[in-house]
Amino acid sequence: MEVMKMEFSLSSYDGALPVEVTIDDDNGRYTIRKSDRSGEYFNSPNELIEWVKAHFHEEDFCHPDELRKMLAQLSDYELNGSYY
Numbered sequence: 839m840e841v842m843k844m845e846f847s848l849s850s851y852d853g854a855l856p857v858e859v860t861i862d863d864d865n866g867r868y869t870i871r872k873s874d875r876s877g878e879y880f881n882s883p884n885e886l887i888e889w890v891k892a893h894f895h896e897e898d899f900c901h902p903d904e905l906r907k908m909l910a911q912l913s914d915y916e917l918n919g920s921y922y
Contacts, residue, residue: 841902844915846908855916857899861886863916887912 842863847856853873860869861883868880870889880886890912896902 842915842919844911846911848904848908850898851900852898855912857894859886859890861912883915887916 842861844861845857846859848859850852850857855871855873855875857873858869858871860867862868863883867910868883868886870878870886872878878886878889880889890909894905894909899905
């Protein structure tokens with residue numbers, strides 16, 4: 839199976855730094871770095887995806903289309919174990 843690594847950078851209204859979401863299967867790294875530099879760490883990509891769905895909202899981001907695109911890729915990853 840192909841090793842997957844996804845990284846997303848989303849501009850949010852609550853800070854100057856972007857929110858960064860990383861799913862790195864090769865290194866077992868599933869993280870979110872928030873715009874205030876705090877972070878969330880997960881044991882699996884599914885835990886990260888569930889957290890994103892529960893806590894990220896379009897109105898929090900400068901470019902909601904970036905969030906929608908990321909969510910679509912995360913859904914593909916959940917369903918197929920891959921993304922495009």
